[in-house]
Amino acid sequence: MKGQTRFGVKGKLAPRYIGPYEVIEKINLVTYQAPLPSVMEHMHSAFHVSMLRDYLRDPLHVMELTHVLLKDDFTYKERPIQIVNRRIKRLRNKEIPLVKVDWQNHGETYATYDMEEDMMKRYLDLFSLDLAFF
Secondary structure, three states, rough: OOOOOOOEEEOOOOOOOOOOHHHHHHHOOOOOOOOOOHHHOOOOOOOEEHHHHOOOOOOOHHOOOOOOOOOOOOOOOOOOEEEEEEEEOOOOOOOOEEEEEEEOOHHOOOOEEEEEHHHHHHOHHHHHHHHHOO
């Protein structure tokens, strides 16, 4: 076998660290246990301290709480608030109209581009308000 395999990737371009993962148990002075995803189930979950590094806090990793009204069965309906933008995705021989949609319960930071035709079928009322702006 040539080279060393690190987490399923061979060669010098293999990632040196993966994660972050929460340490769930300190086994002894130099060994820690961390839960791994199912794709890494073939690996042992205990690591020597030399294989770990400290997590550097990043303010972008912190998510703000949003209040969502749940039904009795603990579900909620995702509804679009407004269409923010339009664009045409051009492929070789096809043009696909897209709309950028702000979604309820996600604040202003979460918007998706969806196919205009699909959104019209599901939320026609959103487009009747939208025509005045475009």
